[in-house]
Amino acid sequence: MSIDYSQKIPNNVHLDENKTLQRALEHWQPAYIDWWNEMGPEKSQTTDVYLRTAVSVDPKGWAHFEHVKMPDYRWGIFLTPQEENKKISFGAHKGEDVWQEVPGEYRSTLRRIIVTQGDTEPASVEQQRHLGLTCPSLYDMRNLFQVNVEEGRHLWAMVYLLHAHFGRDGREEGEALLERRSGDADNPRILTAFNEKTPDWLSFFMFTFITDRDGKYQLAALAESGFDPLARTCKFMLTEEAHHLFVGESGIARIIQRTCDVMNQHKTDDPAKLRGLGVIDLPTIQKYLNFHFSVTSDLYGSEISSNAATFYTNGLKGRFEETKIGDDHKLDNGEYPVMEVVGDQVVTKHVQALSALNERLRDDWVTDVQLAIDRWNKIPEKAGIPMKFTLPHKGFHRKIGFFAGAHVSPDGKVLSEAEWTHKHLNWLPSDEDRLYVHSLMGRVTEPGKFANWIAAPSRGINNQPVDFDYVRFN
Numbered sequence: 468m469s470i471d472y473s474q475k476i477p478n479n480v481h482l483d484e485n486k487t488l489q490r491a492l493e494h495w496q497p498a499y500i501d502w503w504n505e506m507g508p509e510k511s512q513t514t515d516v517y518l519r520t521a522v523s524v525d526p527k528g529w530a531h532f533e534h535v536k537m538p539d540y541r542w543g544i545f546l547t548p549q550e551e552n553k554k555i556s557f558g559a560h561k562g563e564d565v566w567q568e569v570p571g572e573y574r575s576t577l578r579r580i581i582v583t584q585g586d587t588e589p590a591s592v593e594q595q596r597h598l599g600l601t602c603p604s605l606y607d608m609r610n611l612f613q614v615n616v617e618e619g620r621h622l623w624a625m626v627y628l629l630h631a632h633f634g635r636d637g638r639e640e641g642e643a644l645l646e647r648r649s650g651d652a653d654n655p656r657i658l659t660a661f662n663e664k665t666p667d668w669l670s671f672f673m674f675t676f677i678t679d680r681d682g683k684y685q686l687a688a689l690a691e692s693g694f695d696p697l698a699r700t701c702k703f704m705l706t707e708e709a710h711h712l713f714v715g716e717s718g719i720a721r722i723i724q725r726t727c728d729v730m731n732q733h734k735t736d737d738p739a740k741l742r743g744l745g746v747i748d749l750p751t752i753q754k755y756l757n758f759h760f761s762v763t764s765d766l767y768g769s770e771i772s773s774n775a776a777t778f779y780t781n782g783l784k785g786r787f788e789e790t791k792i793g794d795d796h797k798l799d800n801g802e803y804p805v806m807e808v809v810g811d812q813v814v815t816k817h818v819q820a821l822s823a824l825n826e827r828l829r830d831d832w833v834t835d836v837q838l839a840i841d842r843w844n845k846i847p848e849k850a851g852i853p854m855k856f857t858l859p860h861k862g863f864h865r866k867i868g869f870f871a872g873a874h875v876s877p878d879g880k881v882l883s884e885a886e887w888t889h890k891h892l893n894w895l896p897s898d899e900d901r902l903y904v905h906s907l908m909g910r911v912t913e914p915g916k917f918a919n920w921i922a923a924p925s926r927g928i929n930n931q932p933v934d935f936d937y938v939r940f941n
């Protein structure tokens with residue numbers, strides 16, 4: 468499954484054997500480049516960036532690194548290899564052969580699933596387009612741009628499916644994906660979280676840590692799909708996604724590290740003093756965590772969802788690591804706990820497992836986020852600082868599902884409107900917090916130098932030194 472780079476569109480799907488499809492995608496390609504030039508990273512078109520490109524889909528050794536200008540990045544179509552005799556592993560079609568073509572009765576549902584996933588990819592590039600102007604180092608700038616080009620590639624991955632399997636409708640959706648804009652009043656991106664701004668690097672790291680991790684769980688559920696081209700596409704996207712999660716988790720870890728170092732140097736935990744010293748106090752990091760966690764929680768949708776149940780029963784979207792779960796994979800019976808607000812209490816009730824698949828996927832994601840937070844907590848612990856980052860309650864600051872309309876504190880107490888108004892700025896970033904973080908954002912472009920508010924990474928990218936010139940300006 469090596470990738471053919473001799474073609475206009477690099478691919479491992481024998482695009483040259485399907486001239487109609489090849490032509491359609493070659494027609495979409497310049498529109499994509501126009502979109503990139505308009506909405507991709509600002510003032511970066513002539514910059515040489517040390518980027519990785521996929522040269523195979525083998526998880527070991529699939530990437531090649533070199534300096535390239537981003538508009539020249541070889542975006543292409545990479546699917547993991549087709550497995551012989553692969554069967555659908557869940558739902559009403561369990562045990563049947565996976566589908567290589569879209570079943571007619573699921574056509575519109577599958578198209579919607581693919582478009583919704585596809586729309587998040589260019590959206591995040593748009594959300595992050597200003598960040599290169601305030602990068603804390605060349606290393607970080609390179610990581611930002613790597614994430615950006617790969618989100619662009621993920622758009623390619625979804626547009627390929629639309630073109631290859633959904634005819635004219637698919638081509639129209641492919642065009643619409645280049646027309647919507649994050650945050651646009653008239654033609655916004657589909658999901659709310661992807662219309663929020665990513666105004667600073669703390670937000671960017673939180674986004675890649677938490678929201679890209681939602682991406683990981685959505686892709687993992689789609690990688691189980693009975694529609695095999697979708698499953699194989701998502702599998703390779705997951706390989707790329709791992710780096711995005713690393714960028715987020717290690718980015719925040721370096722901020723925590725730097726703050727702890729300064730706290731110990733100056734023997735203070737006073738946020739005002741720490742701000743005077745130009746680092747981000749730990750309570751502010753906790754507030755950003757609360758914000759991004761709650762906004763991203765909403766992306767999983769309502770706790771109880773008949774759509775999610777239908778996707779599952781029809782074999783379109785599975786559970787996280789479906790084949791590792793020891794049950795009937797049909798969910799004819801079985802229960803799952805969900806929480807809701809009754810009066811002034813949060814109560815847990817048990818519902819049919821099939822109806823609670825959104826909640827289950829959200830819980831899998833929460834477990835994963837918690838593990839990463841445990842790793843962060845080792846940093847203050849090692850520095851002798853008594854501070855632990857915690858995840859807020861699932862009901863905190865939610866806009867979708869059972870908690871929408873209720874006010875829940877981070878520790879899970881139901882609050883009155885007045886209490887919420889009085890207290891919420893202890894838990895969510897205030898304008899002042901955001902202005903402070905914003906005030907730190909400057910541009911550091913000397914190799915090996917880092918902004919004052921973030922520690923250097925312990926190692927570079929692809930075994931290069933930390934002070935390597937990851938980005939070269941022309």
Ligand SMILES: [Fe+2]
Pocket residue numbers: 588617618621682
């Ligand atoms: Fe992505």
Ligand SMILES: [Fe+2]
Pocket residue numbers: 618679682708711
């Ligand atoms: Fe990503």
